[in-house]
Amino acid sequence: MAIKLPGSWAESTPKALYDIIALEGGQKKLPASVPLMGGFLLAYVVAQALVHSVHDHGVIGSLGFGIGSAALVGGLTAGALVSYKRRELIVQTVTALAATGVAIAISSILLHFLFAVALPPPLPTQRLVGFLLFPIAIWNVFAFAWIYRHAAIRTIPAFAFAVAIVIIIYFIMATLIH
Numbered sequence: 001m002a003i004k005l006p007g008s009w010a011e012s013t014p015k016a017l018y019d020i021i022a023l024e025g026g027q028k029k030l031p032a033s034v035p036l037m038g039g040f041l042l043a044y045v046v047a048q049a050l051v052h053s054v055h056d057h058g059v060i061g062s063l064g065f066g067i068g069s070a071a072l073v074g075g076l077t078a079g080a081l082v083s084y085k086r087r088e089l090i091v092q093t094v095t096a097l098a099a100t101g102v103a104i105a106i107s108s109i110l111l112h113f114l115f116a117v118a119l120p121p122p123l124p125t126q127r128l129v130g131f132l133l134f135p136i137a138i139w140n141v142f143a144f145a146w147i148y149r150h151a152a153i154r155t156i157p158a159f160a161f162a163v164a165i166v167i168i169i170y171f172i173m174a175t176l177i178h
Contacts, residue, residue: 026096027095030095031092033095037095046066048066048101061177076165093151111132137170
């Protein structure tokens, strides 16, 4: 028997977020709501701090990483959209990036805990988790590139911008902030 969802589901914010995370829709279906953007940025800070703390970093360093990565994503995105003369899409784009970042961070945390519990300490758990989390970083690049592409940034610059942000956050900032 098929599940029948209400008609309002097709235009709802959770459906729009699901479509963005699944790389099926753009952020233009999201409401241009500053409180919604702020809520997702706060959730992004918390999720990124939790991801950083899972890797045995201190609380202050983890919070710094979360705040820094949120500021980097929001600031660079706003700057790029202003330079592309798409200022009206800043709120929706940052909301979509933050929501996608939260979903990716939660999946990263769940995967880390799954392997930390499944594999006891004598095994090289950290190396295996690092290897298995690489596809999540790739998902992050493609999700961010998808969102930037839907913000009217051309395909190659959108992909390059997404790669640069993911490299800066996960490979440079993550090693510098402890």
